[in-house]
Structures are given as structure tokens and as C-alpha cells.
Amino acid sequence: MYVIxxxxxxxxxxxxxxxxxxxxxxxxxxxxxxxxxGVTVRGAVYSGLKCLQIASVQSPEAIITGTGKGCVxxxxxxxxxxxxxxxxALNPSIFIQxxxxxxxxxxxxxxxxxxxxxxxxxxxxxxxxxxxxLETHFEQGKVxxxxxxxxxxxxxxxxxxxxxxxxxxSTMVTDDDKSIxxxxxxxxxxxxxxxxxxxxxxxxxxxxxxxxxAKIKEFITSLSGTKxxxxxxxxxxxxxxxxxxxxxxxxDGINSKVHHFKHKWGxxxxxxxxxxxEAMGKFQSESNSDSIQYQVVLNRVLDLSFEVVVLSRAD
Amino acid sequence: MQNEIWITGIGICSxxxxxxxxxxxxxxxxxxxxxxxxxxxxxxxxEAIVGEILLSDNELADYSVFKNTPGVHxxxxxxxxxxxxALNQAGLSSLEMNEVMILNGTTTAxxxxxxxxxxxxxxxxxxxSSYRAxxxxxxxxxxxxxxxxxxxxxxxxxxxxxxxxxxxxINGANLLRSGKVTRVLAGGVDTLSRFTIxxxxxxxxxxxxxxxxxxxxxxxxxxGEGAAYLVMETASSASARGREAMAIYRGGISTNExxxxxxxxxxxxxxxxxxxxxxxxxxxxxADIDNIHAHGTATFDNDQAEGIALKKVFGDxxxxxxxxxxxxxxxxxxxxxxxxxxxxxxxxxxxxPNLGFEVIDPAHRLMPVVRSGxxxxxxxxxxxxxxxxxxxxxxISNPSGCM
Amino acid sequence: xxxxxxxxxxxxxESLNLQDFTPMDIDTDAPLFGEGLGLDSxxxxxxxxxxxxxxxxKVNDPxxxxxxxxxxxxxxxxxxxxxxMAQ
Numbered sequence: 001m002y003v004i005x006x007x008x009x010x011x012x013x014x015x016x017x018x019x020x021x022x023x024x025x026x027x028x029x030x031x032x033x034x035x036x037x038g039v040t041v042r043g044a045v046y047s048g049l050k051c052l053q054i055a056s057v058q059s060p061e062a063i064i065t066g067t068g069k070g071c072v073x074x075x076x077x078x079x080x081x082x083x084x085x086x087x088x089a090l091n092p093s094i095f096i097q098x099x100x101x102x103x104x105x106x107x108x109x110x111x112x113x114x115x116x117x118x119x120x121x122x123x124x125x126x127x128x129x130x131x132x133x134l135e136t137h138f139e140q141g142k143v144x145x146x147x148x149x150x151x152x153x154x155x156x157x158x159x160x161x162x163x164x165x166x167x168x169x170s171t172m173v174t175d176d177d178k179s180i181x182x183x184x185x186x187x188x189x190x191x192x193x194x195x196x197x198x199x200x201x202x203x204x205x206x207x208x209x210x211x212x213x214a215k216i217k218e219f220i221t222s223l224s225g226t227k228x229x230x231x232x233x234x235x236x237x238x239x240x241x242x243x244x245x246x247x248x249x250x251x252d253g254i255n256s257k258v259h260h261f262k263h264k265w266g267x268x269x270x271x272x273x274x275x276x277x278e279a280m281g282k283f284q285s286e287s288n289s290d291s292i293q294y295q296v297v298l299n300r301v302l303d304l305s306f307e308v309v310v311l312s313r314a315d
Numbered sequence: 316m317q318n319e320i321w322i323t324g325i326g327i328c329s330x331x332x333x334x335x336x337x338x339x340x341x342x343x344x345x346x347x348x349x350x351x352x353x354x355x356x357x358x359x360x361x362e363a364i365v366g367e368i369l370l371s372d373n374e375l376a377d378y379s380v381f382k383n384t385p386g387v388h389x390x391x392x393x394x395x396x397x398x399x400x401a402l403n404q405a406g407l408s409s410l411e412m413n414e415v416m417i418l419n420g421t422t423t424a425x426x427x428x429x430x431x432x433x434x435x436x437x438x439x440x441x442x443x444s445s446y447r448a449x450x451x452x453x454x455x456x457x458x459x460x461x462x463x464x465x466x467x468x469x470x471x472x473x474x475x476x477x478x479x480x481x482x483x484x485i486n487g488a489n490l491l492r493s494g495k496v497t498r499v500l501a502g503g504v505d506t507l508s509r510f511t512i513x514x515x516x517x518x519x520x521x522x523x524x525x526x527x528x529x530x531x532x533x534x535x536x537x538x539g540e541g542a543a544y545l546v547m548e549t550a551s552s553a554s555a556r557g558r559e560a561m562a563i564y565r566g567g568i569s570t571n572e573x574x575x576x577x578x579x580x581x582x583x584x585x586x587x588x589x590x591x592x593x594x595x596x597x598x599x600x601x602a603d604i605d606n607i608h609a610h611g612t613a614t615f616d617n618d619q620a621e622g623i624a625l626k627k628v629f630g631d632x633x634x635x636x637x638x639x640x641x642x643x644x645x646x647x648x649x650x651x652x653x654x655x656x657x658x659x660x661x662x663x664x665x666x667x668p669n670l671g672f673e674v675i676d677p678a679h680r681l682m683p684v685v686r687s688g689x690x691x692x693x694x695x696x697x698x699x700x701x702x703x704x705x706x707x708x709x710x711i712s713n714p715s716g717c718m
Numbered sequence: 719x720x721x722x723x724x725x726x727x728x729x730x731x732e733s734l735n736l737q738d739f740t741p742m743d744i745d746t747d748a749p750l751f752g753e754g755l756g757l758d759s760x761x762x763x764x765x766x767x768x769x770x771x772x773x774x775x776k777v778n779d780p781x782x783x784x785x786x787x788x789x790x791x792x793x794x795x796x797x798x799x800x801x802x803m804a805q
Contacts, residue, residue, distance in 0.1 A: 035735040036760065063571070069452045070474070075510075079433050082513050087358045089770040092763045095514035096577060096702070099422070100453070100474035105703025108573045114588065117571035117705060118482055122472040123454035129471045133486065136493045160436065165448035207469050269452065304458070305468075519763060519780045534779075578759060 001135060002192045002199035002314055004145075005055035007047045008277040009186040011265055020154075020184050022046070028053065033110075036093040040071045043186050044103040044151040049110055051188040052147060060190065062146035063104055063117040064133050066126030068269020070100040072153045103151065116143065124301035126150060127272040127309070128207040138193045149188035152268035158182040167302060180302075181237065183266020187273035195314055200283055203294070203310040210245075210306050217249045220296065223310060230257060231292050233279040235271055235299030237263045245300050262299075272299040272307045279311050319550040320488050321560035322711065324405030326397035326502075327655040329541030329642040330366035333378060334400055339659050342667045345687070347641050349525050349537055356431075357509045359516075364525050365507055366539025366643025368393070372427075380463060386446025387459075388425040389540075394456050394504040395463075397542035401500060402464065405546035406558060409465055415546070416467040416496045417457050418487045420479025420503030420647045424453040427508045456504065466500070474647070476701035477610070478569070479503050480543065481650030485567040485709055487547050497552050502544030502651035511646065512538060518577065526613035526644075527671040528637035529622060529683050536612040539643020543651035560714040562658045565694065566597025567709025577702050578616045583624030585706045590628045590696065593708035597694075601629050604710070605692035606666050608653045609683070610700045611637020612644050613671065617700060622679035636683045640670025650699035654711060657695040661713045664690045722794045730790070733768045734761055746790045762787050769793075773801040 010020055020039055028049045034042050044065075052060060069075075074097035081090050096102055101119035108117055116137065120129045127150065134146045159182060167180050192199070208216050223230065232250060236242040238260040250258070259282060265274035279295035297309040325335065330348025332338035341348065352363045354371055368375070375392040376382040380399070398417075407415065429451050435441040449455065457470040473482040480503025487501035505511075515521040515538060522535035547564060570592060572585030579585060594601060607629070610621055625633050638656055645652055660666050669683035693713035700706050727741035730750075734757065748754040751762065759780070766783045769775045775797065777783045786796045 031737050032756070035737060036764075068454075076433065078514065079430055079510060080437065082430075082509060083434060083437065085771070087509070087513055087516075088776075089767050090513055090517040091767055092514075092517040092577075092760055095517050096760070098510075098514070099476050099702050101476060101701070101703040101705060102576065104475075104571070105576050105705070108571045108704060109576065112573050114570060114572055114585070116569055117703075118486075118569060119474050120471060121453040121474040122457060122470060123452045125454065125469065125471070128469065132490075132495070133471075136489055136495065139493060140489065157433070157436065160442055161448045161451060164442045164445050166445050209468055517763065517767075519766070519778065519783075575758070576760070 001138065001202040002195055003189050003202060003280065004192050004196060004199055005051050005190045006277055006280050007051040007054060007188050009043050009047055010184055038071055038074050038097055040073065040151060040153040040184060040186070041097050041103055041106070044149060045106045045110070047186045047188040048107045048147055048149050051190050052111070055190040057145070057190060059111040059113040060145055060147040061115050061143035062134060062137055063107055063113065063115065064120070064130050064146060064148050065104055066120040066130045066150045066270050067100060068123045068126065068152050070121070071097050072155050074098040076155055076157060107147070123269045124304040125207060126270050127307055128205060131202065131205045134191060144194065145190065145192040147188065147190050150270035150273035151186040152184060152270050154182050154184040154268070181263070181266045183268055185265060185268050185271065185274050187277045189276070199314045200280060201312045201314040203312045206308045208306040210300060210303055213249060216306055216308065219308060220249060221251060223294065223296065229291060229293040231282060231295050232258045233275050233282065233295055233297045234258055234260050235262045235275050236260050246298060249298065269301060271301060272297060272309065275299050276309055276311070283311070283313065318492070320491050320547055320564040321550050321553045322545045322547055322562040322564060322658065323553050323558045323560065324401040324403070324546035325561060325655045325658055326400030327543040327652060328368065328393055328396045329645060329652060330368055330539055331641050333396060335659060338656070342641065342656065342659065345668060345670065347525065347670055349640070349643055352507070355507060355509055357512060359512050363512060363521070363523050364537045366537060366645065367507055368540055381459065386444060386450050388428040388450060389506040390421060390424055390427070390504050391456055391459055393506060393540065393542040394460065397502065397504070398460060398500060398544050401544045401546050411556065412465050414467060414497040416490070416499050417460055417470045418473070418483040418499055418501040419457050419470070420473045420483040420651070421453050421456060421505055422474055422476060422479060422647045423505045423508050423511060425450040425455055426510050427506050430508060430510050475705040476703060477644070477646055477649055478699040478701035478705045478707040479647035481699040481707035481709060482569050484545060484651060484654060485569050485707060488564045488567065491547060491549055498546065498548035500544055500546055502542065503648040504542035505646040505648050506540040507538055520614040522613065525671055526639055527673065528611035528613040528639050528669055529618050529676060529681070530672050531674040531676045533613045533615065533618060536614050536639065537643040539645040541642055541645040541648045541652055543648055543655045545651065545654060562661060563712045563714050565599065565710040565712045566593060567707065568592040568596055569705070569707045572704040572706060574704060579620035579700060581620060583620035583627065585704060586621050586624035586698065586700060587627050589706035589708040590624060590698070593696065593710055597710040599694060599710065603692060604629065604694050604696045605634055606690055606695045607633055607635035608657050608695055608697045609635050609637045610698040611639055611669070613639060619676065619678045621698065621700070622676060622681050626679045626681055633681065634666070634684055636666065636669035650697060650707060653697045653699070657697060657711060660690065661695065666690055719794055719798060722797065723790055726790055726794055729768055729772060730765065733764055744790060748789060750787055750789060751784065769797070773797050775800050
């Protein structure tokens with residue numbers, strides 16, 4: 001599988017009080033099309049279309065999304081209105097956006113695309129599931145390419161929930177922050193079955209229980225390539241998570257080849273996708289040495305699972 | 316033959332029964348499970364007609380292995396009841412259970428509890444329990460079931476509105492065909508909640524009286540709750556375990572139309588394509604299909620589109636029916652419920668009538684079956700069409716072949 | 719009636735988030751659906767929410783709703799005839 005293009009929103013975490021800001025979307029969406037949509041739905045639809053535009057693709061052969069909790073702000077708003085209006089006179093637009101595949105449907109309408117189109121919602125396993133789904137379609141000769149996308153939305157109730165669930169929570173970023181920072185994120189990728197010059201290959205992707213540290217270490221060690229060719233993109237917040245959850249899994253003495261991403265992107269169910277976007281950025285940045293052949297994305301979501309995605313320069 | 320996909324266990328619970336036997340008994344009696352809404356904290360209690368399982372959460376808990384697990388919710392009870400029925404019927408050892416991958420379809424998941432908690436938080440700043448905080452997303456059902464039953468750690472959950480469990484089944488079959496998994500437990504669950512009742516009411520496509528699928532004067536759907544699951548595995552895997560097929564998954568397709576975010580194409584283009592592609596995947600012709608288990612929600616849009624599409628594919632006299640008049644529209648679970656009911660019918664070589672129909676719709680002039688009858692051919696085509704334009708059709712067959 | 723029509727135009731713009739429109743851009747007698755503003759079935763449901771919240775009028779059948787919502791004038795006339803809350 002070859003990543004032809006990517007587009008993401010909100011790499012820099014905002015404090016909870018600030019709204020997530022959207023770019024100018026007039027190149028792909030007019031105001032009439034998006035007037036009833038919430039911020040995350042707009043952002044996700046735009047990101048999907050932008051990703052296609054960058055890849056010069058009019059209509060993908062598959063559309064597959066992954067989200068942990070969908071567009072939570074719409075769910076919450078509808079619940080609040082149920083109480084306020086005592087179960088009368090409620091806005092259907094808000095209910096529609098609470099459906100997890102609304103983004104899928106809107107992209108299909110914009111692309112005039114009548115293809116395999118589904119929404120995965122298995123929380124931390126979304127990236128693994130979406131990649132499995134697309135790869136199975138490739139293997140079975142059903143499609144030659146696909147638009148995949150991941151989106152998750154932060155609301156202040158997240159902090160309440162995760163505090164209750166036994167995880168620390170914070171809404172501000174500082175260098176000394178030892179907390180999980182809940183965040184919205186949108187990451188879309190256009191993937192092709194056939195090789196294209198300049199594309200990045202998804203070499204492999206694995207899913208582990210967090211207890212399977214020996215297996216994870218074994219897998220990472222087994223990756224071919226010398227130390228100089230591999231960089232690690234780790235989903236820790238650069239403090240206690242790094243030392244406790246990630247460092248023990250990596251080959252010795254690789255500190256210089258590690259990038260941490262979660263203190264920049266924040267945590268959400270589909271944060272592995274943020275790691276993939278970060279790794280794609282590393283491949284594309286000028287300062288990145290040509291000798292770097294592999295970016296290994298490692299991400300642990302809460303105490304649920306560990307995902308490893310290996311990306312490589314296809315050339 | 317060894318690549319055939321066999322269904323070796325089925326499980327179901329809905330307003331017409333907590334298991335296969337009760338469900339079959341009510342189908343044979345042509346008894347609807349629709350009643351006035353009973354148990355929610357909602358103004359629709361005693362106002363809306365729904366397909367409700369008439370047991371409180373505490374009463375349902377008595378049927379579930381999760382009875383004393385903290386943080387549980389109604390969807391988990393229903394999923395557990397139906398999953399265990401299917402798994403027990405498939406007769407799996409604990410090692411074989413480790414190889415089962417669950418593919419689940421749901422839209423509500425823990426909503427019945429989440430909506431109470433969110434209200435408590437809004438009113439009094441009450442924080443949820445630590446257990447409940449981990450059961451807000453759709454994947455929480457899989458996490459609970461995989462841990463409890465010892466299933467494969469890797470699982471999938473789909474949320475494509477009304478076609479969710481059909482997507483679970485079709486994807487399960489695809490994964491089996493790909494050789495990536497040995498066996499799957501595929502299906503779906505949804506419960507009645509204040510959120511969904513108000514949601515569908517806001518779309519003004521919910522009827523407060525019993526629904527009338529395909530009827531000219533239909534005014535909307537009745538919501539329902541339920542769960543249904545299939546154990547599916549390759550023929551070689553099942554044979555190696557000495558199991559026979561209850562039914563065969565012949566083929567199917569999941570596709571999308573691009574007409575409107577909630578409304579189906581009025582000429583049924585999306586439904587038409589789904590059915591044609593599914594028949595192609597199953598290597599069957601329309602003439603091979605004797606029985607169509609329609610989506611038939613009794614909304615104005617769906618039944619018009621589906622009716623027109625049925626006519627285009629099958630001609631003027633297809634044998635089709637909707638079971639929404641028995642169970643209500645169980646949203647994500649509806650495709651899997653249709654599958655299990657169809658398999659129960661296959662075992663009796665029977666189909667049951669479409670409840671609620673009286674007057675032919677001039678849009679297509681088709682009439683669903685209004686009396687029970689004998690299945691003359693082994694294949695059943697099952698439709699589920701969801702919001703966002705997601706259209707799924709799959710075909711299951713009686714393993715005895717010709718009747 | 720004219721005051722109601724003006725008020726309705728503002729409410730329609732707000733309720734449907736028609737950002738680039740002012741009341742002057744909405745023709746009182748032009749069709750709201752199809753041509754003109756090009757509203758769709760979800761918009762008609764949203765306008766029925768407006769009728770209920772602002773004017774206390776409940777319309778259950780969406781097809782009946784479309785007739786009432788044909789134009790701003792037809793909305794104003796319906797409100798005048800049916801609402802205890804219209805001025």
C-alpha cells in the first residue's frame with residue numbers, strides 16, 4: 001500500500017477554551033454546502049477532499065473512515081436540547097451529524113462516488129481495522145485505491161470522563177506536563193495499491209495488547225535496516241510515558257532517532273493516525289537525511305492496545 | 316466447497332423473543348412484538364409504538380453473564396444473550412474461541428447509560444463511575460465480549476446506521492475469504508434510547524402507530540431494539556470440527572449512493588445497484604431468488620426506493636417481505652436480525668407475512684407477501700440500507716440446495 | 719404582517735445559517751425550495767422546528783409542512799392564522 005497524499009488538521013494542541021480553527025475551505029466547499037455542519041464534520045469532509053485534490057483524484061474507489069467516538073459535540077448538543085426543549089422541536093441536522101458515517105456520506109456526495117464506503121468505530125483499533133479493510137480489498141482485486149481518514153473530537157466532557165476512568169487529564173500544554181492531553185484530530189490519506197515514484201509505502205501494521213511488550217520488542221528488533229536508516233515516531237508525551245512505555249521497547253542507544261508526537265498532537269482514539277501524519281512529515285521535510293529509510297510509528301492508546309506502523313520510502 | 320462460507324451458529328433477541336425458539340414461535344403465530352413504549356425516561360412512554368424487549372435492565376441482567384459486572388449497559392446484555400446463543404450452537408472449544416474474531420455493528424452502544432450520565436453531569440456536575448467512563452464508545456461492547464469469552468483480541472465495530480450489522484457480516488465473509496481469520500462472530504445490536512427516539516422524531520419519519528411497510532399510506536417507522544449474531548467459518552474449518560452448515564453465506568456487497576445524506580434516491584438507484592452487485596458476487600440470477608427479506612422500514616422514502624428497485628431487479632411479482640412489523644426497526648441490528656429470521660425460515664422451508672400491509676403503493680405496484688408460504692428455492696436475499704447512503708445486500712442459502 | 723415577514727426572514731437566515739444572505743436578498747413570494755434559496759428536505763424540517771419553537775405551531779407531516787413553507791409569505795400567512803404567539 002502506497003500513501004500518495006495526506007492532509008491533516010490541528011497538529012498544534014489548543015487549550016480547551018479555544019475553538020478549533022478551520023482553514024479557508026472555499027476552494028473545495030461552498031458555504032451553502034457546509035452551513036449546517038459542525039466544526040469537526042466540516043474539517044473531516046474538507047480534509048478528505050483536500051487529500052484527493054493533492055493526489056489529483058476526482059473519485060476514490062473506496063472511502064473508509066475510523067473514529068473513536070464520532071462527532072461528540074453533536075451528540076452532546078442533541079442531548080442538551082432534549083432536556084432544554086423537553087423532547088419537542090429538535091434540530092434534525094444535529095442528530096444527523098451524530099451518526100458516525102455522516103462524513104463518509106458527505107464525501108461520497110461531493111465526489112459523486114458510489115463505492116465501498118464504511119465507518120470503523122472500534123476505538124483504539126481503528127487504524128489497524130481501516131488498513132486491514134483496505135488491504136483486503138486490494139488483495140481481492142476489488143479496488144486499486146482508497147481514501148482513508150480518521151477523526152476524533154475533543155469536548156470538555158472528555159476531561160471529566162477520563163479523569164473518572166482513572167487517567168490524568170489536562171487541557172494545557174507545558175514542557176513539564178505529565179498528563180494525557182485530550183485533543184481533536186483529523187488525518188486523511190489517499191492510498192494506492194500500485195507503486196508511484198515519491199510515494200511512501202506502508203510496509204506493515206501490527207496490533208498488540210499493551211502487555212505484549214516482549215512481542216513488540218521482538219517485532220521492532222526484527223525490522224531490517226541499520227540503525228542509521230530507522231527513525232521512531234512515538235506516541236508519548238515526552239515525559240513519564242516515554243520512559244515507562246516506549247523506551248523499553250526500542251533498540252539500545254537510539255535516542256537521537258526518536259521523535260515524540262503526542263505532546264504536539266494530543267491524545268484521542270485514532271492518535272496513531274496523527275503519528276502516521278507526523279512520520280509522513282518527517283519523510284518530506286528538508287532537514288530529514290536521505291539515509292532515513294524507515295519511520296516506525298509506535299502508539300499506545302490508554303491501557304487498551306499498542307499499534308505499530310512501519311512506513312518506508314518506496315524508491 | 317472448501318472455500319464456502321458456512322454459518323454454524325445463530326443467536327437472536329428482540330421484542331419477539333430472547334432466543335431462536337421464542338422468536339420462531341412468535342413468527343409462526345404471526346405475532347407482532349410492537350407495543351407502546353414502556354421503560355425509558357421519555358415523554359414517548361405510552362405514546363410511541365416500538366419493538367421493545369419488555370424487560371427492565373435488571374430483569375435482562377438475569378439472562379446475562381455480565382449481570383454483576385460494574386458499568387454495564389443494556390446493549391451489552393442484548394449482545395451477550397445473542398452472542399452466547401450463537402457461540403453455544405457452534406459448539407466451539409475454548410481454543411477455537413480464541414480464533415473467533417467479533418465483527419459488531421452498533422449505533423447506540425452504551426447510550427442508554429451515557430445519556431443518563433450526561434444529564435446528571437449537566438444538572439448536578441455528577442461525574443460518571445470509572446467503569447462507566449470506559450463504556451462510552453461503540454467499541455466497548457467488543458472489548459467486554461472479547462475479554463469475557465476469550466475471543467481474538469483484534470475485533471471490528473462498524474457504525475453505518477441501519478446497515479451496520481450487514482456490514483459486519485459482509486466484512487466477516489470477506490475476511491474469511493481472504494484467509495486472514497479462521498472464524499468470525501458477526502452481527503449487531505442496538506437498544507431503544509431517548510436519544511434515538513428523539514432523533515428519528517426530529518426527522519419526522521417515525522410513526523406513533525404500528526408501522527405499515529410498503530403500504531401506500533405508510534407514515535413512518537417504529538423503532539425497535541435487539542441483537543443478532545452469526546458464527547461464520549470456512550467449510551474446511553467447520554468440517555474439521557465435525558460441524559455442518561446451518562446456512563451458507565453465498566455473497567454480498569456493501570456500497571454507497573451519493574444522492575442525499577438521509578434520503579434514498581427516489582428511483583431506487585442505490586438499492587438497485589446493491590442488489591445487482593450482490594447477485595453478481597453470489598453468482599446468481601434474479602430468477603434464483605425465491606425470497607427477499609427487505610429493509611422495508613415503512614418510511615416514505617425507503618419503501619418507495621426499495622420497491623422500485625425490487626421491481627427493476629425481480630420483475631412484477633417478487634416474493635418479498637419486511638419483518639419490521641414484528642420487531643420494529645432495530646437500526647444497526649436489523650440486517651443481522653433479518654439474516655437469523657431468514658435462517659429460521661429456511662429450516663422450516665417457510666417465510667412469514669409482511670405485517671401491516673393493506674394497500675398497494677402506485678409508485679411500484681408491488682405487493683409483499685401477506686400470508687405465510689413455502690420457500691421453493693434455497694436462496695434468500697437480504698437488504699439493509701442506512702443513512703449516509705450506505706446500501707448493503709447479501710444472500711444466504713439453504714445448504715440442502717434444491718428444496 | 720410586514721413586520722412578521724421581516725422577522726421571519728431574519729429567523730430563516732439564522733436557523734439555516736445562510737451566512738451570505740440578508741433579509742433583502744430573500745424575495746417574499748419566491749419559492750424557498752427547488753430554485754431560489756435552493757433549500758432541501760432537511761431545511762424544511764429545520765424550518766418546522768422554527769415554527770414550533772418561535773410560534774408554537776407543531777406540524778407533524780413533512781409533506782403538509784412543505785406546503786406551508788412554500789414561500790416566506792405562505793409561512794407568514796399560516797403563522798397569522800394559527801399561532802397564539804404571532805404579533
